[in-house]
Every structure is written in C-alpha cells, then in structure tokens.
Amino acid sequence: MPNDCISYQESGYFSDLISDYLNRKTELEKLYNRFPTLDNFGAQIDEKSANFSGNRALLSETIERQYRGLDVSDITRKNIESLKSSRTFTVTTGHQLNLFTGPLYFLYKIISTIKLAAQLKERYPDCEFVPVYWMATEDHDFEEINYFNFKGKKFRWHREVSGPVGRLDTEGLAAAFELFSAGLGAGNHADTLRKLFATSYLEKSNLTDATRHLANALFGAYGLVILDGDDTELKRQFSPYIEKELLGQVSHQEVTDTIDTMHGYTIQVNPREINLFYMEDGLRERIIREGETFVVNNTPMRFSETEMLDIVQRHPERFSPNVIMRPLYQEVILPNLCYIGGGGEIAYWLELKSFFKAMDVTFPMLLVRNSVLLVTEKQAAKADKLQLTWKDLFRKPQDLVTEKTKALSPFELDFSAQKDFLRRQFAALFDIAQQTDKSFSGAVKAQEAKQIKGLDNLEKRLLKAEKRKHTELLSRMTHLQQELFPNGTLQERFANFSEFWLDHGEALIPKIASVVQPLENRFDIIVL
Incomplete structure (x- = not known):
C-alpha cells in the first residue's frame, strides 16, 4: 500500500x-x-x-x-x-x-x-x-x-x-x-x-x-x-462545586453562552438548569428546582434548600454529575x-x-x-491486488464503486464538459432571447433544463452499464471494504478486541x- x-x-x-x-x-x-x-x-x-x-x-x-x-x-x-x-x-x-x-x-x-x-x-x-x-x-x-x-x-x-x-x-x-x-x-x-x-x-x-x-x-x-x-x-472534595451548581446554576449559563457563539457547528450536548443527578442504589434521576424546592425527577422526593444542602454535607456521594x-x-x-x-x-x-x-x-x-484500523496481511494483499489505497477504502461504499468504475472505464464517464458546453450555447441563446419576447426567454431556459437533464440521465445509464461490466471486480472491492468496515461503520466502533486477540494474543x-x-x-x- x-x-x-x-x-x-x-x-x-x-x-x-x-x-x-x-x-x-x-x-x-x-x-x-x-x-x-x-x-x-x-x-x-x-x-x-x-x-x-x-x-x-x-x-x-x-x-x-x-x-x-x-x-x-x-x-x-x-x-x-x-x-x-x-x-x-x-x-x-x-x-x-x-x-x-x-x-x-x-x-x-x-x-x-x-x-x-x-x-x-x-x-x-x-x-x-x-x-x-x-x-x-x-x-x-x-x-x-x-x-x-x-x-x-x-x-x-x-x-x-x-x-x-x-x-x-x-x-x-x-x-x-x-x-x-x-x-x-x-x-x-x-x-x-x-x-x-x-x-x-x-x-x-x-x-x-x-x-x-x-x-x-x-x-x-x-x-x-x-x-x-x-x-x-x-465527592466530599467536590461538594463546594455541587453547592454552587444547586444554588447558582453556573454551568447552564456559561455553557449556553458558549454554545451561542458556536455558529455553524452541531452542538454535542445542551446543558440543563441543574446538571446533577440524585443517586442511590437503583436510582439516578435528575434534580430539578421548582421555586424554593428541589425535586428528584420521577420520584416523590422533594427537599427544601436547607435540606438539600444538608444532604450535600452528609452524603455527597448521592450527587452524580452529568456530562x-x-x-x-x-x-x-x-x-x-x-x-x-x-x-x-x-x-x-x-x-x-x-x-x-x-x-x-x-x-x-x-x-x-488515536484511531486505528487493524488489517490482516491477507486483507492488505487483497487491497494491493485491487489497487486500492487506504483513502479509497475509507470512502462511502457507493462513492468507492462510482470512483473505481470511472477509473476502470476506457472512456470518460463524466459529462461535465458536455454540460458546460451546452450551458454556454444556451447562454448565447438567452442573450438573443432577452432582446425579443420574454416568453422566448422562458422557452430557452426550459429547453436548457431539459437538455441538461437528458445528459444527466445518459450519464447515469452509462455509469450503470459500466458497473455491470465490472461487477466481479467491484464486488471484490466492496467485499473487502465490508470486512474492514463492518455494518458500514468504523471497525473500532464495532468489533471487540477479543476477535484480534484470538489470533495474536498478548x-x-x-x-x-x-x-x-x-x-x-x-x-x-x-x-x-
């Protein structure tokens, strides 16, 4: 490789x-x-x-x-x-x-x-x-x-x-x-x-x-x-911060303000007003403040502020931080x-x-x-024989098939040049149309869309025909990819270490x- x-x-x-x-x-x-x-x-x-x-x-x-x-x-x-x-x-x-x-x-x-x-x-x-x-x-x-x-x-x-x-x-x-x-x-x-x-x-x-x-x-x-x-x-060392969270709800305000500045990004987690759980054996539920009372969600437990702070001092282990x-x-x-x-x-x-x-x-x-992809010598040899790079194998399956079909084809499967040429021709027609009747301009635009769509369809049909022509080779590529990316996801997110320990041990x-x-x-x- x-x-x-x-x-x-x-x-x-x-x-x-x-x-x-x-x-x-x-x-x-x-x-x-x-x-x-x-x-x-x-x-x-x-x-x-x-x-x-x-x-x-x-x-x-x-x-x-x-x-x-x-x-x-x-x-x-x-x-x-x-x-x-x-x-x-x-x-x-x-x-x-x-x-x-x-x-x-x-x-x-x-x-x-x-x-x-x-x-x-x-x-x-x-x-x-x-x-x-x-x-x-x-x-x-x-x-x-x-x-x-x-x-x-x-x-x-x-x-x-x-x-x-x-x-x-x-x-x-x-x-x-x-x-x-x-x-x-x-x-x-x-x-x-x-x-x-x-x-x-x-x-x-x-x-x-x-x-x-x-x-x-x-x-x-x-x-x-x-x-x-x-x-x-x-937890006793952490109790001052537990108190601050219960009384001041600092995390909610600060994290919310930060999220408001992260424009364009997917937010991983959103804070709650109180980011603590109440925890005992068999129980871990959110703490919610209702006026002067603290409520443990999905339970009948309710505490005054004084009672809750007393629990922090006597039983800090009952407070569990969330994410x-x-x-x-x-x-x-x-x-x-x-x-x-x-x-x-x-x-x-x-x-x-x-x-x-x-x-x-x-x-x-x-x-x-660190992220790792574990590959057997046999799988690496297959990739070499199929002339696949690691970057190829990390592609989405459909993208891999499409790119390799284009590479295997003896002629160009991408009609972008033809589409660009067509657009230039219709641009010239549109200039003429603008000098005449407005309805003619609309007809030119409609015809351009029809012609581009026709080329799109021809491109898809040609690609499909080439995929059929190279079915066996493409199938070997996708089979290898499925081995390395089980269920279409990263190996490291799916497989257990024991699968590889079985062959390689300590x-x-x-x-x-x-x-x-x-x-x-x-x-x-x-x-x-």
Missing part, C-alpha cells in the same frame, strides 16, 4: 468541529486552553501546579483502597504512590463500563493515554506523569454497555436494571460467558480470553470491580491507574493536564472552557484519541502501542 495512515480529516468520520479544531482554526481558539503539543505542556504544568487545590494524599489513598484485592504491578503501585507528590500530574481518559471492553476504541483510548504519559516524561524528566482511566461507573444507560460484538455476533447481558451501572451485581453473566466461550474455539489465546472474562465477570461481585480487574489485567503492566469517581471521600459537570469533577480531584477522548467527547469538552473559568479550575488540554497491545503516536492526529492502519 502507498501509505499506512491517513489524517483524521481525510477519513471522513470526524465532524466539522473536530476537523476545524485539529486544523487549529482561529475562530475556535476561545474554546480551548492550549493545543496539545509537547512544548505547550510546559505552560500547562505551571498553570495546573499553581491552581490545583485537590488533596493529593487522599487521592492516592482512595485509589489504593479501590485496588484492594487486585494483583497490582510495581509500576502501577509506584504511580499511585507518586500522586502524593506536587510534581506528579495525570493524563486521563474516560470510558463506559462496556461488557468485555465493548468496541475496540476502548484499547485505543488507554494506549493513547499511556503513550502520552511516557512522551511527557521524556520531555519533562523532572515531573512524573500517570496515565489514568476514569471509569464511568455512575452512568445509568445500561443498554449502551450491556453487549459486545465478536465475529459479527452480538453477545448481550440480559437483565432489567436501573440506577448507576457500576453498582450492578454481575448476575446473569454466566449465560453470556457460556455462549462466548463456545464461540472462541480451542487454543491458548482462546483460553486466555475465557480466563479474562471469567475472572472479571464471574468472580467479581459488581460491574465496577469487574471492569477494574479486566482493565488492570490488560494494562497494569504499563502503569495504568484506574479510578472510580463514585466515592464518598472524592456537563463530570469533567469539572475530574479536574477538581485530579492533577490533570490533558483529557483524551473521541471526537464526540472532545466536541462537548469544547463547550466547557468558560464554565471552568467561572469555577476557577484550570481547563485541561484536549487530545483526540502481542496485540504492544503491536498497537508501537505504532500509534498520540500527538500526530492520524488514523493508523496496522497490518497484523
């Missing part, structure tokens, strides 16, 4: 907002603090050092407590301990508690985070940099996380639930395991996957512990630190420099800078995570990590 990567912008899978952000469009500079380059991290370190008021000792001790019962690598243990130092900073990514990691990009997020932390250590050797995976334990959308795809089949966790997913017990996952195990077949790599699933989901009591165990098994050797924000002591407030919570308790996320995540972070400023919290640098993660470069903003194609 002529290259092994394309830019995010060329891939066609990123929004205008993210493409313009990556291109550092001047109009967007007001939406972020610093663009992520190695040199820019120096100023970010200085600003976070001066502005961070979180309790480092408590953070380290809390994470250590959350790791109890796990086999913790020396490098992860060292990273947890180092968080007590004022010269230690974090690089953070976050992700839902998808069953068995969910889609492939779970791996890419964490690998990006680990790689960036290592690069920062090389550039700023006087500091320590800890890669952090923030588990989205408080999310309540079970349908988004209760399945994964393996070899085109969906393995789903069937049950009725409500409330924060991290607190769910793992009842019912034995059935999913039996089906998955049967589909794995025999071999050492298959046995490793069985063990990973069983020790994570069948031997742990809740989804938080299961996900922590799995992520630690995959990435503990790289020093990854896994954090659960659903924690009373961590607008969660980033603030993260940055309050972590000495964080950079958040790494997908395009959709970075899009909503770009709405938040003025809110952070109003709360006097340093806004982190924002990095679009070599899979090091192979990906050896290729991706977090700060280069490119979509890597990795031939396995």
